[in-house]
Amino acid sequence: MNGWLLAIVQTGLLIAAAPFLAGWVKWVKCRLQSRQGPPPWQPYRDLHRLFGKEVVVAAVASPIFRSAPYLIFSVTALACSVVPLVAIGLPTTAIADVIVLVGFFALGRFFLALAGMDIGTSFGGMGASREMTIASLAEPAMLLGVFTLAMTVHSTNLASMISYLLENPFQLYPSFVFAAMGMVLVAVAETGRIPIDNPATHLELTMVHEAMILEYSGRHLALMEWAAMLKLMIYSVLLVNLFCPWGLVVDYTPPALLQGLLVVTVKVLLLGTILAFAETALAKMRLFRVPQYLALAFILCLLGILSHVILEVN
Amino acid sequence: MNGGQEFNVTPGRVLQLAAGLAADGLAEALEPSPGLVARLSLQPGNWGRVAELAAQQGLRWSAVWGDHCPPQISIRAVLFGSDGHLLLETAVDEQRPELTSQSPFYPAAERPERTLHDMFGVQFSGHPDDRRWLRHQAWDENDFPLRRDFPRNGKRSTATTGDSSYPFPAVAGEGVYEIPVGPVHAGIIEPGHFRFQAVGETILRMEEHLGYVHKGIEKIAEGRDLAGLTRLAGRVSGDSSVAHSWAACQAAERALQVEPSSRALALRAILAERERIANHLGDMGAICNDVGFAFAQVQMSRLRELWQRQNLELFGHRLLMDRVVPGGVCCDLTPQQISTLQRAGDCLHRDIEELLPLLLEYPSLQDRLRTTGVLSPEDARRFGVTGYIGRASNLQDDLRRDAPYAPYDRLQVRVPAYLEGDVAKRLRVRGEEVLVSLELQQQLLHELPPGALRVACPPPGREVEGIGLIEGWRGEMLAYLRLDAESRVLRYFPRDPSWLSWPVLEVLLKNVIVPDFPVCNKSVNGSYSGHDL
Numbered sequence: 001m002n003g004w005l006l007a008i009v010q011t012g013l014l015i016a017a018a019p020f021l022a023g024w025v026k027w028v029k030c031r032l033q034s035r036q037g038p039p040p041w042q043p044y045r046d047l048h049r050l051f052g053k054e055v056v057v058a059a060v061a062s063p064i065f066r067s068a069p070y071l072i073f074s075v076t077a078l079a080c081s082v083v084p085l086v087a088i089g090l091p092t093t094a095i096a097d098v099i100v101l102v103g104f105f106a107l108g109r110f111f112l113a114l115a116g117m118d119i120g121t122s123f124g125g126m127g128a129s130r131e132m133t134i135a136s137l138a139e140p141a142m143l144l145g146v147f148t149l150a151m152t153v154h155s156t157n158l159a160s161m162i163s164y165l166l167e168n169p170f171q172l173y174p175s176f177v178f179a180a181m182g183m184v185l186v187a188v189a190e191t192g193r194i195p196i197d198n199p200a201t202h203l204e205l206t207m208v209h210e211a212m213i214l215e216y217s218g219r220h221l222a223l224m225e226w227a228a229m230l231k232l233m234i235y236s237v238l239l240v241n242l243f244c245p246w247g248l249v250v251d252y253t254p255p256a257l258l259q260g261l262l263v264v265t266v267k268v269l270l271l272g273t274i275l276a277f278a279e280t281a282l283a284k285m286r287l288f289r290v291p292q293y294l295a296l297a298f299i300l301c302l303l304g305i306l307s308h309v310i311l312e313v314n
Numbered sequence: 315m316n317g318g319q320e321f322n323v324t325p326g327r328v329l330q331l332a333a334g335l336a337a338d339g340l341a342e343a344l345e346p347s348p349g350l351v352a353r354l355s356l357q358p359g360n361w362g363r364v365a366e367l368a369a370q371q372g373l374r375w376s377a378v379w380g381d382h383c384p385p386q387i388s389i390r391a392v393l394f395g396s397d398g399h400l401l402l403e404t405a406v407d408e409q410r411p412e413l414t415s416q417s418p419f420y421p422a423a424e425r426p427e428r429t430l431h432d433m434f435g436v437q438f439s440g441h442p443d444d445r446r447w448l449r450h451q452a453w454d455e456n457d458f459p460l461r462r463d464f465p466r467n468g469k470r471s472t473a474t475t476g477d478s479s480y481p482f483p484a485v486a487g488e489g490v491y492e493i494p495v496g497p498v499h500a501g502i503i504e505p506g507h508f509r510f511q512a513v514g515e516t517i518l519r520m521e522e523h524l525g526y527v528h529k530g531i532e533k534i535a536e537g538r539d540l541a542g543l544t545r546l547a548g549r550v551s552g553d554s555s556v557a558h559s560w561a562a563c564q565a566a567e568r569a570l571q572v573e574p575s576s577r578a579l580a581l582r583a584i585l586a587e588r589e590r591i592a593n594h595l596g597d598m599g600a601i602c603n604d605v606g607f608a609f610a611q612v613q614m615s616r617l618r619e620l621w622q623r624q625n626l627e628l629f630g631h632r633l634l635m636d637r638v639v640p641g642g643v644c645c646d647l648t649p650q651q652i653s654t655l656q657r658a659g660d661c662l663h664r665d666i667e668e669l670l671p672l673l674l675e676y677p678s679l680q681d682r683l684r685t686t687g688v689l690s691p692e693d694a695r696r697f698g699v700t701g702y703i704g705r706a707s708n709l710q711d712d713l714r715r716d717a718p719y720a721p722y723d724r725l726q727v728r729v730p731a732y733l734e735g736d737v738a739k740r741l742r743v744r745g746e747e748v749l750v751s752l753e754l755q756q757q758l759l760h761e762l763p764p765g766a767l768r769v770a771c772p773p774p775g776r777e778v779e780g781i782g783l784i785e786g787w788r789g790e791m792l793a794y795l796r797l798d799a800e801s802r803v804l805r806y807f808p809r810d811p812s813w814l815s816w817p818v819l820e821v822l823l824k825n826v827i828v829p830d831f832p833v834c835n836k837s838v839n840g841s842y843s844g845h846d847l
Contacts, residue, residue, distance in 0.1 A: 033612040122493040126828065195678070198606040202500040205493075206604075206829040283678045284606030286686075287515060287829045 006252060007090040011081040013261075018233035019043035019226065021272055026200075028276035043229065050222035058119045058215060068115035069216065069223035072108045076227040076234070079104040083237050084159055086260040087249040088166075093159040098146045101158070101234075102139065105190070108227065109135055116212030123204050127211025130287065134189055134196065134208065137294035141301050142186045148179040148304035149242065152312065158238075162245045174311055178304035180243045185297035187235040192228070193275060195285040196293070199228075206284070233268075240267040322691070323711050324698075326372035328352050328395035340364055344403070348568040349719070349781055351398035358404050361389070362414030362440060365423070368393050373400070374698040374711065375420035377792050377809040378427065380434040382461045387411050387434050391423075392781070392792060394698075398717045399783060406436060408461070415441040422698050422814055433460040433532075448525040448846065451475050459533060466533055480523050485511040490518065493828065497526045504842035508831075515827040520820055527846040535806035540566050540640040540771055543803050547793065548635045550808050551844030556582070556589040557786030558808055558844075559638040561793035564719070566640050566771065569780030569797055575765030578642035579721045580758050584655075585634050585643070587751040587758075590787035591662070592621050592633075594702075594744040594751075597839055601741050602673065604833040605682040610673055617665060624658055642768030652759050659759075663752045670745045674738075683738035687834035689822040690735060699818045701789025701811050702743045703838055707735030713785040722785075725754060735822070737837040773801045786811060788841065810844030 023040035030037020057066060081092045082101050109131065116128035150156045152173060153164040189196045192209040204211060213224045241248060247263030249256045285293060332352040335341040341354040341364060356364055365375070376399070378391040388405040406413055415438035417424040428447035430436045435458040452474040453459055459468075485492065490513050497505035505526040511519045535546055547562035548555040560582055567574060574582075599614025622632040629637055629645045637645050647655070673679060689699075694707035704711060710731035714722040730746035732739040774797065782793040789811030796805040819838045826834060 029608070033608055034616075035612060122491065126493070194606050200608070201606065203604060203832040204500055205495065205831050280609055281678075282607075283602070283676075283682050285678075286682055287827055289681070 002252060003089075003091045006087055006257075007081060007092040010085045010087065010090065011077070011092070014080040014083065014085055014233055014237065015077055015226075015230060018229040019047060021233050021236060021268060022229040024269060025232075025272045025276050025279075028273050029280055032276060032280045043225075047222045047226060050217075050225070051219050053218040055218035055220055057217075057220075060119060061215075062118055064111070065115050065118040065215075066220075068111045068118075069220040069227075071111050072115075073223040073227045073230075075104050075108040075111075076230045079108075079234055080230060082158065083234050084162060084241055084248065085237055086257055086264055087252060088159045088162050089250065090159070093157065097156040098150070098158050098161075099143075099156055102143060102146070105231070106135075106139065112212055112224075115216075119215045121215065123207070123211045123214050126205075127208055127214075130208045131212060134290055134294070137291055138186050138189045138297070141182055141294060141298040142190070144298060144301035144305060145179045145183040145186065148175050148301060148308055151305065151308050152176075158242075162241060162248060163250070165245050166248065166250070173308070175304040175308035176243065178300050178307060180239070182297045182300035182304060183239060183242075185293065185300070187239060188275075188278075189290070189294060189297070191232045191235050193232075194279040195282045196290055198284050236268050236271050237264070240264065240271055322695070322708055323396055323716055324372065324374040324394055324709070326368065326374075326395040327397050328373065328393070328400040329397055331368055331371050331373060331395070332400065335364060335367065340367075341402075347401070347779065347781060348571075349399065349564070349783055350401050351395070353401045353403065356402055356404045358406050358413050360414075361402075361404055362416055362418070364402060365391075365416035365419045368400075369419035371395075374695075375416065375422050376698070376790060377807075377813070378416070378423060378430065379794060379807040379809070380430050380436060380460065381796060381805045381807075382408065382434060384408060384462055387436060387461075389413060389430070389436065390794065391416065394711065394717075394790070396716065399781075401781065411436040412439060413437070414439050417441050417443075420698070421696060422817060425817065426813060432458075434458050435461070445481060448528055450525065450528055451477050459530070464533075466536060468530075480507075482509050482521060482523075485518065487513070489513050506842050510828065510831070512828055515829065517823050517826050517828055517831065520823045520831070522816055522820060524816065524842060525846050527843050529843070529847065531847045532805075532807060535803050538803045538806075540797075540801055540803075543795075543806060544638065544640055545636055547806075547808060548638070550847070551810055551812070551841040552633060552635075553593050553841065554589070554786045554788060554791070554810065554844060555633050555635045556585045556638060557784050557788075557791045558793070558810070559636070560586060561782035561784040561786075561791045561808065562795065562806070563638055563640050564782030564784060565780040565793045565795035566782075566797070566801075567780070568782065569778040569795055570771050570774055570801070572641055572769055572771050574642045574769055575767070576721060576763040577765035578767055578769075580762055581643045581645065581647070581767075582638055583721050584755055584758050585629065585637055586784070586786070587755045588621070588625060588629075589634055590751045591748050591755075592618055592625070593787045594748045595621065597836065598673070598741060598744055598748075601683075601737065601833060601836050602679060604836050605679065607676075607679050610669075610679070613669060617662060620658075621662065624655070628655065639768060641771045642766065644768065646767055647759075647762065652762065656756060656759055659752050659756050663749065666745065666748055666752075670749075673745065674742055680738060682830075682833065683741060684734075684736055686737045686830050687822045687826055687837060688734065688736045689818055691733060693818065693821050694735065697814065697818050697821065699789070699814045701787070701815065702740055702747065703815050703818060704789065705729060705731040705743045706739035708733045711790070713783055713790055717783065719783065721758065725757060727754065737833055740837040771801065773799060775799050777804070788812060788839075788844075789814065808844070808847070810841055812840035812842075812845040816840040816845060 023043040027037045027040045082096045113128035116124035153161045197208040249260035328351045340360045344353040346353040374394040376392040381388045386405040391402040393400045432449040493510040495508040497507045507523040509521045548559040550558045595618040599611035602610035626632045689707045691708035694709045710729045712729045715727040779796040784791040792809040794807040
């Protein structure tokens, strides 16, 4: 019972904290460009404003367009429940493994692309086509990266992977280094950050994710934006907790939980800062370079598997 | 810097063409007005033929405009050769205004001729495109707003209907689709419509449709006095305020045979160089921002902001509007202000010298900019595009050097130029032009001559006309002015360089991918307002 309660609290925490991470990255970016920038909690204000606004829907919109925001947000929120934030061994993580997580993302993306094409504007179609191109290359790399870890741990369950790492004394796995590098590249592509997509742009013709949600307004837009922030949050938590799991809590006592929360917060904010540095230092990539970029991610993850088979299996 | 490559200016010579035409009986030589090398009067039937000969001799086409002097419509065109400008004149009957087209030989003439049809009803035979260009839904089919009988306040008081009937050519083929963009855009920019026809991400064809910010500048100029005209000219395109008002004043001064003092001219040049620097700084940042490189934009915006604050502090206006007045300027510099400007100029020079190599060598940025939006030197020559676009594609015409007007006739103007014609080179040309402009500013400040700020412009007592030709930051800027005996405007025609740069945007987009359009557009940066008039 305790576990279920903790799982719900943890999921709620992830959902609640996601806008802050997005705001944090933006704030750090602004500071790096010597601008004052909006405070990190600005996304909460934006979401509040959007929820209070009228929803304008095109006359030609089908039910898919109307239901997509709810669907996408729920699927992403469900994905949140699978990710271990503070504690491991929770009942929700036992139900679903990492392949389910990738499936959740794919489901969300499917409806996002459908909604983008639903109204029939060229921007929505363009965004959907680009998103699917990127996804079709990113997903295999992502799965391959996850399998590298799974092969060491002999499980695709996130909690088992992390606890295996926690229980075994620190050991440098070359396969993990490759997988981590590949997964970082995939995460950048999947969350639509520079150099793949520019979340801050107003140029419709260059957009990927934004192009698909151009026609949304009011609470629909708020849910879409929030879902995107959740995705960034999930990937960040996943990266820090998979490849740097120290600080996660196994026993559920309040002080331990508090400490675990503190550690994961610091880790995620640090990752956000690194992301902000990278986004400041890089220009957006030419669209036709993205396949090469994702091929690199795929190769890295493949090298991870190979080095596991060659070096680590005994 | 140029690596021993050979660079071109417009090769043809005006005097050679003029002599040939006069010998063949195709044209009659007239006394050239100030600022021009030659002036020819043609029969309407020879209009196209002369353009053909001029194109063969390699002259660059610059502008064409009409002037309704009942019962005739006089048509004038300007061409540029390495020795200066040539004015062609002809006149057609207002009842049967027919003329042979110059567009088959000069693609840049295509839209101006369509505009002549929209505004004056002039029919061009042999014109490849019979669609309207600036024609507005507020005008009936047989209204020609620049004719004298059309009222200055327009005819219609009700709201204008939307423009949704412009006939774009259709495309067919498997997987070919259209993307309509604009006229309202997401950024804070002016309105214009772009119609893309693409396969996948590759642009097959892009066509512009402009005219959404037509303000009737030419019509409302009629009847203004010189001060009112100069204020209007400064607002043709807000980013080229100094250049447009200088061109208008130069035209007026040439018409009235007034010579501003050398101090006033030097101050005008300082203002023009400051305008060039401010716009280049802003656009260099914007180009980088369009490929998601916000760092450069923030740096460039900072420098531009400081620069414009100094404009406000020392000249009284951030965009330097209304500083150029007929007969001179209305601002002066004290010795103390001169040294302030010199210090700020040195400071910017250092900053740009530090930033420019960074932008030009930064791999992630250059990967986006190199080989993007290439305008071949042949296309640049064919379209006669001026300014930084031409210079990045090996056409380095610069009036400050090639047809110098005071005070540039006593200065050395270095013109950076390259062969590649891509976005990277257009960015580079602009960066180097900032350095050149800073050096010019320092030189002008160093030897600022004494003299009156403003000389009187007395009414001429008869009808007069004049042409102003200025190198604005976008390129060659032209203003034609005809005044009555009391110095009131009878006809004002400003030709913004954007008339020459908008058509090449369509050309350089061939085979560019859709997401690279914004950065290509920004690297060209035509003015909507200056074009739509």
